[in-house]
Amino acid sequence: MGEFTMMTKAGTRYQQRVQQTLQKHKASDKPTYILGIETSCDETSAAVVEDGRKILSNIIASQADIHKRFGGVVPEVASRRHVENITLTIEEALQAAGKTFDDLAGIAVTYGPGLVGALLVGVAAAKAISFARGIPLIGVHHIAGHIYANRLVEEMEFPLVALVVSGGHTELVLMKEHGDFAILGETRDDAAGEAYDKVARALHLPYPGGPEIDRLAKEGTASVPLPRAWLEADSYDFSFSGLKSAVLNTLHNAEQKGTTINPADMAASFQDSVCEVLVEKTLRAAKQYQVRQVLLAGGVAANRELRERLVQRCQSEGIKLVIPPLSLCTDNAAMIAAAGYIGYLKEDFADLDLNGVPGLPLATSSLQ
Amino acid sequence: MRVLAIDTSNLVLSVAVVDESRVLAEMTTNLRKNHSVRLMDNISLLLDELELSPQELDGIAVAKGPGSYTGVRIGVATAKSLAWSLGIPVVGISSLQAVALNACGFTGGIVPCFDARRGQVYTALYQSQGMNRLTEMAAEQIILLREWLPLIAAETAGRPLLFLGDDVALHRETIVEMLGERALFAPSAFNHPRAAHLGWLAIERIEQADDPHSLLPEYLQVAEAEAKWLAKNSATK
Secondary structure, X not given: OHHHHHHHHHOOHHHHHHHHHHHHHHHOOOXXXXXXXXXXXXXXXXXXXXXXOEEEEEEEEEOHHHHHOOOOOOHHXXXXXXXXXXXXXXXXXXXXXXXXXXXXXXXXXXXXXXXXXHHXXXXXXXXXXXXXXXXXXXXXXXXXXXXXXXXXXXXXXXXXXXXXXXXXXEEEEEEOOOOOOEEEEEEOOOOHHHHHHHHHHHOXXXXXXXXXXXXXXOOOOOOOXXXXXXXXXXXXXXXXXXXXXXXXXXXXXXXXHOOOOOHHHHHHHHHHHHHHHHHHHHHHHHHHOOOOEEEEEOHHHHOHHHHHHHHHHHHHHOOOEEOOOHHHHOOOHHHHXXXXXXXXXXXXXXXXXXXXXXXXXXXXXXXX | OOEEEEEOOOOEEEEEEEOOOOEEEEEEEEOOOOHHHHHHHHHHHHHHHOOOOHHHOOEEEEEOXXXXXXXXXXXXXXXXXXXXXXXXXXXXXXXXXXXXXHHOOOOOEEEEEEEOOOOEEEEEEEEEEOOOEEEEEEEEEEEEHHHHHHHHHHHOXXXXXXXXXXXXXXXXXXXXXXXXXXEEEOOHHHOOOOHHHHHHHHHHHHHHOEOHHHOOOOOOOOOHHHHHHHHHHHHOO
């Protein structure tokens, strides 16, 4: 028993090798290169980021065309593609960055939330490489990644509030320092991106619906009366299912009466409702917590209307707004490496039992 | 030459390290527990016991399916990532063959079966050549058990058929009903894949190793959404 305890204290050989890599890197004056791996949904992505801020490579093998014919992401199909692409994508990222495994200080991988079968591929690959090469492993929350995409553009200033909007998420997150996340509000039903997809389908627009609605809305006017889900006066939560139903009912009723609604007007009206609620709640949170920055993150951050409105409102209120370029709004591994860099500095390393966690909550005090 | 072998294609998790002449270590568990959590820990434990570093491995062997989609993916993603990052070859081997290897030396037909739901099984028919070689008499496939049994009965001309795999228990009645005394069932230890068998076979095949990038699972069927899409789009033509 005594011997067993001693063995546990010494750790596994893997843990020792990870420590050696860490100490060696700390003793050197080399920049910190983190390999990021992201497979939470339908993009297989790998990236190398220097010191959490500078992208050396960011390779994305998109499956969008494969899922288009199904009208949405099919988890089993996505998982199969990840296995096909995973090592090739990582190799491409290393080559494009001009780095080898020996240059890496850490490997950061998305371990949730997301599609479990998809997450498992990235997690398995990250653990295997970490084990093979003795490189520290960092588990990253996908939303933390989206928020840290902004740090690849501009340094964060705390406190800040981040509006995270994507196909799977609608969240307002308050950050007081690096790696510290407090959720102020989140959606109670559909994510904003989900509502976009469903409304797009009702308007007979192709998948994915977000960009289509955004494009069509520019040709119409917000003339169809639709509800705004403010919820309770002090709530930062969101709800989009009522809005979605209102759109479907309005379209249905018009059809029954034999009248037509201009799809462009409907798109503009829907977008008007979504953006108004997102922007106003964000601004209210920004004022209440006296933030130094507002960040926009997630796939829906590519939406022009949302960007324009946030820019306008933040300008008029004198609040600093940071929006990542479109290429960093959608799922990518550079943002995972950027978030993983904070975990690296905190030496918050995962062990070989790291698992993919589909419903992983965004904890308040750590990247994990 | 030392080969690390991995099988996570069904409930059993088996890892082993073998060289040309010996099994150096092997660990097999049959728990309803998550392979994603346990696989790398088991590999780490095995190599620590052997006082080997990953760099001292010369090849990786993996059961590449058929089996549980997720299980197979965990094994293959791990194996190809290990092999690629270590710069060593990887050999993918049928998960059915892994189980069939338990019965090397048996003179009748060897029939590994994994349940594939709705009366179907993933299966193949092998014949043993001496003690160290299996020949495939009927290729691995997914098939209704009731269609499969007459096929292999005809193929093996009255000889006994040995059914292998934990899932055989689910279908034992049907098998006995259709094959009577020709059907044989193995003691429990024969029903689990042993990674050591995979490692041994991989050493034999190391010259024809796969490029780690192109190593893929063998699911034996397209994803359900894909099948529905194909059915719908061929019907409307």
